[in-house]
Amino acid sequence: MKQLKTDIVVVGAGASGIGAALSAAENNARVILLEKGNKFGGAGMFGAQGLFAAGSRLQKASHINYSPKDAYVEMVNYTHYRSNTRLTKAIIDKSADTIDWLAKNGLQTELVNNTQEVHQNHPRVYHQYIDKFNGFQRLMNHFASLGGQLLTDASINSIDYVDGNIMHVTITHNDAKQQIDCSKVIFADGGFVGNHKMVDSYLTIDRDYLYSMGERKATGDGIQILAQLNADTSGLGVFxxxxxxxxxxxxxxxxxxxxxxxxxxxxxxxxxxxxxxxxxxxxxxxxxxxxxxxxxxxxxxxxxxxxxxxxxxxxxxxxxxxxxxxxxxxxxxxxxxxxxxxxxxxxxxxxxxxxxxxxxxxxxxxxxxxxxxxxxxxxxxxxxxxxxxxxxxxxxxxxxxxxxxxxxxxxxxxxxxxxxxTLGTIGGIAVDEALHVLDKNGQIIPNLYATGNNASGMYDTSYPTLEGISCAFAWNSGRIAGEDAAKSL
CATH class of the missing domain: 3.90.700.10 (Succinate dehydrogenase/fumarate reductase flavoprotein, catalytic domain)
Incomplete structure (x- = not known):
C-alpha cells in the first residue's frame, strides 16, 4: 500500500475545504487536500454565486453601515439563541477579512444588491464572485505554489486514531488504497445530503417530496467517521x-x-x-x-x-x-x-x-x-x-x-x-469556535476539525435569511480551522 506523509489532511475540496487547505498552507503547514470527485470547487463554486460579509471594505466604501455586531445580533435573534454564540461571532467577525483574503488570492468579489426582493431594505451584504471559475483556479494555483497537494478521485475510508493522536488515514485514490501519515484532519466534505439512508434518518417528510439541489458526493463520510470516534452528533438533521x-x-x-x-x-x-x-x-x-x-x-x-x-x-x-x-x-x-x-x-x-x-x-x-x-x-x-x-x-x-x-x-x-x-444539510458535528470537533460531553477531540456543512452550531432549525450566510460559513469555518490546525502543529 502506497504511503504518503503530510501535516494536515483536508477532506473535501469545496469552499470550506479550499479555505482550510490554503489557510493552513499559508501558515507553513504541509497539506494534502482530498476531493472525491474529479473536479474541485463543490457547491461553493458550482452552486453558490457569492457570500455574506459584514463590515467589509466594499461595504464601507459604499457607506453601508452594517457591522459584525449588527450581524451577530440579527443571527442570534433569528436562532432564538439556540445556536453556538461563540462560533457565530467567530464566523461573522472573520467575514470581512475573508473578502480581502479571497481577493488577495485571486477570487475577487463585488458588493451587489441583496438578491431577493423582500431583502431590499436590508443593508447590502451579498458579495458576488467576479470571474468565478478562473478565480477558484487561481486559489488552487496558489495552494499548489505553497506546496499543497490536491488528490482528486480520492475519498477517506478510516482514521487510525489512538489516545488523541492520528497515526494515519486510509484513503481510496484512483481505486487504489493508500495511507497518509498526518497529525491533523479537517473534515470539509459537505454534510450528507447525498446519502439517502442518512437523509431518511433525519427527514420529517417523505423523501419522495424532497427535491435535492445539493452536492450528490456529500454522503456523510466524515460525519460517520467522527461519529465512530464519539463526536457529538446531536446537531444532525437540519436541512x-x-x-x-x-x-x-x-x-x-x-x-x-x-x-x-x-x-x-x-x-x-x-x-x-x-x-x-x-x-x-x-x-x-x-x-x-x-x-x-x-x-x-x-x-x-x-x-x-x-x-x-x-x-x-x-x-x-x-x-x-x-x-x-x-x-x-x-x-x-x-x-x-x-x-x-x-x-x-x-x-x-x-x-x-x-x-x-x-x-x-x-x-x-x-x-x-x-x-x-x-x-x-x-x-x-x-x-x-x-x-x-x-x-x-x-x-x-x-x-x-x-x-x-x-x-x-x-x-x-x-x-x-x-x-x-433543499440545498443540502446544514446540521453536522458539534464544534467549538475554532472548529475543533467536540465529543458528547462537550470536550475537544484532539486533532480533528469539522467545517462547512459538516459542522453544527451556526443555525438552529433553519437556513437563515441573511443572504450568502451558508457560503460564508463554509469559507470562514474553513479558514479558521486551517489556521488553527497549522499554528498548533
Missing part, C-alpha cells in the same frame, strides 16, 4: 430548505420555463388537506418559503382556473418573479418587475401534467377526488379566498392587496404540485 420546485415524477432534468415562473408567484396555495395555509407572498423569501413548504409535509399545490389562464395567456402581469432579482443581479441587468404574457401556458401546463407534476379537472369536486382532498374543505377554502379577492383585504394571512387579483371560480381547474427543496 437547508430553499424555495419550492415543481418536479417531474420521471425525469429529474425536466424544466419548463413557464411552470418555473408560475411557481415563483403568489397565487392560491393549498396544503395536502386542501386548505390555504400561508400568505403566499412568502414566495419572495426563499428560506421562509422553503420552511413553510417543509412544515406542510413537503408539498403544496398552487391553483389556477381557466379565466386566470386566459388572462395570463395574453396579458403582462405586473408581479415580480421571485427569482428575477437573483438572475438579473448575476447578469447585471435591470429589473422588469413583470411576468408574461404566457402564450403557450396551456401547452406548458399539459407538459406538467404529462410529467406527473400537475392535474387538470373540470370541477373542484374532481380536483378534490384526484388529490384526495375533502371536497367540503376545498370548497370552503376557495369560497373564502374568493371573498378575500372581492374585498381586497386578506383577513386570514395579510396577503398584500396587489396580489389579490385572481379568484378561483370557473373550470377547468389546474393544480400544480410544488415540492420541498
Amino acid at each position: 437547508e430548505n430553499h424555495a419550492a420546485s415543481v418536479v417531474s415524477k420521471t425525469d429529474p432534468k425536466w424544466h419548463n420555463d413557464t411552470i418555473f415562473t408560475l411557481t415563483n408567484l403568489p397565487f392560491l396555495w393549498l396544503n395536502r388537506r386542501g386548505q390555504r395555509f400561508v400568505n403566499e407572498d412568502i414566495v419572495y423569501d426563499f428560506a421562509l418559503w422553503g420552511n413553510i413548504t417543509y412544515t406542510n409535509g413537503g408539498y403544496y399545490y398552487f391553483i389556477l382556473d381557466q379565466p386566470t389562464i386566459d388572462y395570463l395567456k395574453t396579458h403582462r402581469l405586473d408581479w415580480t418573479d421571485s427569482f428575477e432579482r437573483t438572475f438579473k443581479t448575476l447578469s447585471h441587468q435591470d429589473m422588469t418587475h413583470t411576468v408574461g404574457p404566457f402564450p403557450t401556458i396551456e401547452k406548458d401546463l399539459q407538459d406538467a401534467i404529462n410529467e406527473g407534476a400537475a392535474v387538470k379537472e373540470q370541477t373542484l369536486a374532481q380536483i378534490a377526488n384526484t388529490l384526495n382532498f375533502d371536497y367540503n374543505t376545498i370548497q370552503q377554502t376557495v369560497l373564502e379566498y374568493n371573498q378575500i379577492i372581492n374585498s381586497g383585504f386578506d383577513s386570514d394571512f395579510n396577503k398584500s392587496e396587489e396580489f389579490l387579483q385572481f379568484p378561483v371560480s370557473q373550470g377547468p381547474f389546474y393544480a400544480v404540485q410544488a415540492q420541498s427543496t
Whole structure:
C-alpha cells in the first residue's frame, strides 16, 4: 500500500475545504487536500454565486453601515439563541477579512444588491464572485505554489486514531488504497445530503417530496467517521430548505420555463388537506418559503382556473418573479418587475401534467377526488379566498392587496404540485469556535476539525435569511480551522 506523509489532511475540496487547505498552507503547514470527485470547487463554486460579509471594505466604501455586531445580533435573534454564540461571532467577525483574503488570492468579489426582493431594505451584504471559475483556479494555483497537494478521485475510508493522536488515514485514490501519515484532519466534505439512508434518518417528510439541489458526493463520510470516534452528533438533521420546485415524477432534468415562473408567484396555495395555509407572498423569501413548504409535509399545490389562464395567456402581469432579482443581479441587468404574457401556458401546463407534476379537472369536486382532498374543505377554502379577492383585504394571512387579483371560480381547474427543496444539510458535528470537533460531553477531540456543512452550531432549525450566510460559513469555518490546525502543529 502506497504511503504518503503530510501535516494536515483536508477532506473535501469545496469552499470550506479550499479555505482550510490554503489557510493552513499559508501558515507553513504541509497539506494534502482530498476531493472525491474529479473536479474541485463543490457547491461553493458550482452552486453558490457569492457570500455574506459584514463590515467589509466594499461595504464601507459604499457607506453601508452594517457591522459584525449588527450581524451577530440579527443571527442570534433569528436562532432564538439556540445556536453556538461563540462560533457565530467567530464566523461573522472573520467575514470581512475573508473578502480581502479571497481577493488577495485571486477570487475577487463585488458588493451587489441583496438578491431577493423582500431583502431590499436590508443593508447590502451579498458579495458576488467576479470571474468565478478562473478565480477558484487561481486559489488552487496558489495552494499548489505553497506546496499543497490536491488528490482528486480520492475519498477517506478510516482514521487510525489512538489516545488523541492520528497515526494515519486510509484513503481510496484512483481505486487504489493508500495511507497518509498526518497529525491533523479537517473534515470539509459537505454534510450528507447525498446519502439517502442518512437523509431518511433525519427527514420529517417523505423523501419522495424532497427535491435535492445539493452536492450528490456529500454522503456523510466524515460525519460517520467522527461519529465512530464519539463526536457529538446531536446537531444532525437540519436541512437547508430553499424555495419550492415543481418536479417531474420521471425525469429529474425536466424544466419548463413557464411552470418555473408560475411557481415563483403568489397565487392560491393549498396544503395536502386542501386548505390555504400561508400568505403566499412568502414566495419572495426563499428560506421562509422553503420552511413553510417543509412544515406542510413537503408539498403544496398552487391553483389556477381557466379565466386566470386566459388572462395570463395574453396579458403582462405586473408581479415580480421571485427569482428575477437573483438572475438579473448575476447578469447585471435591470429589473422588469413583470411576468408574461404566457402564450403557450396551456401547452406548458399539459407538459406538467404529462410529467406527473400537475392535474387538470373540470370541477373542484374532481380536483378534490384526484388529490384526495375533502371536497367540503376545498370548497370552503376557495369560497373564502374568493371573498378575500372581492374585498381586497386578506383577513386570514395579510396577503398584500396587489396580489389579490385572481379568484378561483370557473373550470377547468389546474393544480400544480410544488415540492420541498433543499440545498443540502446544514446540521453536522458539534464544534467549538475554532472548529475543533467536540465529543458528547462537550470536550475537544484532539486533532480533528469539522467545517462547512459538516459542522453544527451556526443555525438552529433553519437556513437563515441573511443572504450568502451558508457560503460564508463554509469559507470562514474553513479558514479558521486551517489556521488553527497549522499554528498548533
